[in-house]
Amino acid sequence: MHIPDFFIVGAAKAGTTSLTSQLKACPSVFMTTPKEPEFFARDDRFALGPDWYSALYAEAKPGQVTGESSTIHSLAPHFPLAAQRIAEAAPQARIIYMLRHPVARSYSMYLEVLKHYQNDSRSGQVNRSFEEFLFPERFPDRAPRQKVFASFDAHLPDDPGLFLDGSNYALQAKEYLRHFSREQIRFILFEDYVVDTRGYLESVLAFLGLDPAEAAIATTHEARNTSGDHFSKTAEAYQVANFNRRFVPDWVKNRLPESWRKRLRRALLSVNQATGLQAVVPPKMQPETRAWLTEHFAPGYTEIERLTGLDMTLWREIDARRT
Numbered sequence: 001m002h003i004p005d006f007f008i009v010g011a012a013k014a015g016t017t018s019l020t021s022q023l024k025a026c027p028s029v030f031m032t033t034p035k036e037p038e039f040f041a042r043d044d045r046f047a048l049g050p051d052w053y054s055a056l057y058a059e060a061k062p063g064q065v066t067g068e069s070s071t072i073h074s075l076a077p078h079f080p081l082a083a084q085r086i087a088e089a090a091p092q093a094r095i096i097y098m099l100r101h102p103v104a105r106s107y108s109m110y111l112e113v114l115k116h117y118q119n120d121s122r123s124g125q126v127n128r129s130f131e132e133f134l135f136p137e138r139f140p141d142r143a144p145r146q147k148v149f150a151s152f153d154a155h156l157p158d159d160p161g162l163f164l165d166g167s168n169y170a171l172q173a174k175e176y177l178r179h180f181s182r183e184q185i186r187f188i189l190f191e192d193y194v195v196d197t198r199g200y201l202e203s204v205l206a207f208l209g210l211d212p213a214e215a216a217i218a219t220t221h222e223a224r225n226t227s228g229d230h231f232s233k234t235a236e237a238y239q240v241a242n243f244n245r246r247f248v249p250d251w252v253k254n255r256l257p258e259s260w261r262k263r264l265r266r267a268l269l270s271v272n273q274a275t276g277l278q279a280v281v282p283p284k285m286q287p288e289t290r291a292w293l294t295e296h297f298a299p300g301y302t303e304i305e306r307l308t309g310l311d312m313t314l315w316r317e318i319d320a321r322r323t
Helices: 016-024 050-055 082-089 102-121 130-134 161-167 169-177 190-195 197-207 212-218 230-247 250-255 258-274 287-308 313-321
Strands: 006-010 029-031 065-069 094-099 185-189
Touching: 006 016, 006 082, 006 169, 016 029, 016 065, 016 094, 016 197, 016 212, 082 169, 094 169, 094 190, 094 197, 094 287, 102 130, 102 161, 102 287, 130 161, 130 287, 161 169, 169 185, 169 287, 185 190, 185 197, 190 197, 190 313, 197 212, 287 313
Parallel strands: 006 065, 006 094, 029 065, 094 185
Antiparallel strands: none
8 A cells, every 4th residue: 555655634625725736736746636535534435445545646756755635534523533544554644734713714614515516516506504504403494415515525424513523623633643743743824824825835845854945836836725706606607507598599509609609698697787686605604603603613722722833813813803
């Protein structure tokens, strides 16, 4: 079995896609495709065996440091064996764990679940609010799982823990500190990373025993796994497709030049805007939900500081500004 040199274990929606993309651009680093094999977390993937996992590294060049980036490796207790399995397979591995303000990360995870569903279903539907995910007991008639999760996310729990436990950084850090020495783990604060991406990439390369100078190449290759304007664009596409399906016969669409199709699309969207037709986008987090989440997470900041050595002053300032 191929033994990776390092693992980016999470947290989901805390900059792992960006860091992975940059490391992948470094000549001395090889990272798997897909980004998230999820081998050590998911029983179904683990059952595929070491040959399946080793094949992901088949194209690694001699001398390259190898790694992978599966964020559900830091989603205990839902995937309770991840850290143990990694430690058993690669006891000398380096671990990288990125942390983001827990309220922001939880809501961003909600958007990610919806984005996956829209991409999978090819619809612009938003069938649950953040609150309906977090407080299922309040919403007995909420949309069923198949209306909110993509088919390729069947392994994710339809449970508040998907958002809460993933932001319980003390819980996740303890899982890895139970199996790895503190020196083997690099904790990174997302809010610091986005301000000084080059500096943090250099420090990660040094942590992996590589030349920090490679950061000059890698920072030009950045991928961001952000929702951004995904929802408005998806909703617009859904509106256009719905209009075409209802009012434009296939024989007309097939004969229209591409330039005319673009004009028709722009005209339709202009009409939608003029008539007040709104794109279907996820509802914002309710203020009382933010307050509840802040009260839920903030008492754990001191423990996170103790475990990781990070300074949570910025998170406390964020909380203070929003209360």
